[in-house]
Amino acid sequence: xxxxxxxxxxxxFDWYDYQPLDDIPGVPEAV
Amino acid sequence: MLGRETYLAPVSWVDGWPVVGELALDIPAxxxxxxxxxxxxxxxxxxxxxxxxxxxxxxxxxxxxxxTKERPGWLSLDASGGSLDGLDVTFVGRRQQHPSCRxxxxxxxxxGCGGLAVRLDERHHYEIExxxxxxxxxxxxxxxxxxxxxxxxxxxxxxxxxxxxxEPVNDARGGPDTVSSASKNPTVPSPRSPRSTAGTCPPRSPxxxxxx
Numbered sequence: 101x102x103x104x105x106x107x108x109x110x111x112x113f114d115w116y117d118y119q120p121l122d123d124i125p126g127v128p129e130a131v
Numbered sequence: 132m133l134g135r136e137t138y139l140a141p142v143s144w145v146d147g148w149p150v151v152g153e154l155a156l157d158i159p160a161x162x163x164x165x166x167x168x169x170x171x172x173x174x175x176x177x178x179x180x181x182x183x184x185x186x187x188x189x190x191x192x193x194x195x196x197x198x199t200k201e202r203p204g205w206l207s208l209d210a211s212g213g214s215l216d217g218l219d220v221t222f223v224g225r226r227q228q229h230p231s232c233r234x235x236x237x238x239x240x241x242x243g244c245g246g247l248a249v250r251l252d253e254r255h256h257y258e259i260e261x262x263x264x265x266x267x268x269x270x271x272x273x274x275x276x277x278x279x280x281x282x283x284x285x286x287x288x289x290x291x292x293x294x295x296x297x298e299p300v301n302d303a304r305g306g307p308d309t310v311s312s313a314s315k316n317p318t319v320p321s322p323r324s325p326r327s328t329a330g331t332c333p334p335r336s337p338x339x340x341x342x343x
Contacts, residue, residue, distance in 0.1 A: 101187065101222075101224035101225065101226055101227065101249075101250050102224055102225060102227050102232070102234045102247065102248070102249050102250070102293060102295075103186075103222055103223050103224015103225060103247070103248060103250065104206065104208060104222070104223050104224065104236060104238075104245065104246070104247060104248075105208065105215060105220055105221060105222040105223075105245050105246065105247075105248050105258070105260075106196075106208035106209060106210040106221045106243055106244070106245035107210050107212065107213055107214055107215065107220065107221075107243075107244050107245055107260070108210050108213070108243045108244035108245070108262065109209075109210060109240075109241060109242045109243025109244065110201075110207055110208065110209050110210070110241060110242075110243050111207075111208050111210070111238065111239070111240050111241070111243045111244070111245030111246075112202055112205045112206065112207045112208070112238070112239040112240075112241065113177065113205060113206040113208070113236050113237065113238055113239075114176070114177070114204065114205050114236075114237040114238075114239070114288065115174060115175065115176045115177065115236065115237050116174065116175050116177075116206075116234070116235075116236045117173060117174045117233075117234065117235045117236070118173050118174075118225055118228075118232060118233075118234050119173055119232060119233045119234075120228070120229040120231065120232050121229070121231035121232055121233055121294065121295075121296060122229065122231060
């Protein structure tokens with residue numbers, strides 16, 4: 101699995117995006 | 132040991148009841164997919180009151196530790212364990228559906244510590260996490276755990292990224308895949324997020340006992 105976690109306090113996530121790399125032209129790319 | 136034998140038999144519906152047909156060694160395959168599955172959205176903005184079933188967690192997930200209501204539009208994770216090595220870590224993830232993929236998330240660690248992780252189990256995981264004005268990449272493989280890199284980051288939300296890519300295996304020291312991670316300040320920092328650099332991550336043992 102790939103995902104989000106918290107190991108201290110409260111951690112918040114505004115959005116999460118999962119993309120197959122084969123579908124992304126020009127990979128690797130900047131964040 | 133023979134193991135389990137499997138077979139298929141045609142089933143038809145008669146007056147609302149399934150009727151199993153004749154069993155034969157050769158059965159014509161039905162047209163697949165029988166029911167086209169709805170494509171899984173690639174992005175989640177956590178705007179709903181709960182999480183979709185595609186989000187999974189090891190063992191159990193407590194409503195008290197995982198909420199989209201605490202701050203609407205955000206997923207809030209409250210730490211229940213101090214490490215991804217533990218059985219009680221607060222973790223919400225999606226199954227990796229492709230050998231090569233990219234995951235990004237906008238993270239506000241506040242006073243806490245957390246981030247993104249590629250997780251197999253408690254003894255095998257890669258993560259990029261943020262806390263206390265630092266972002267760092269950590270890897271655990273069996274009894275060994277090390278911080279691969281760390282860097283200072285400004286206060287506020289941060290975009291974290293993890294990529295996995297299949298690499299050709301040339302010898303026993305490499306492959307079969309590569310995991311990379313990065314962080315970047317969002318183009319437009321969210322004004323909703325508190326700024327703090329007081330967070331600290333729980334200490335890690337750089338190398339556990341080889342017999343551990």
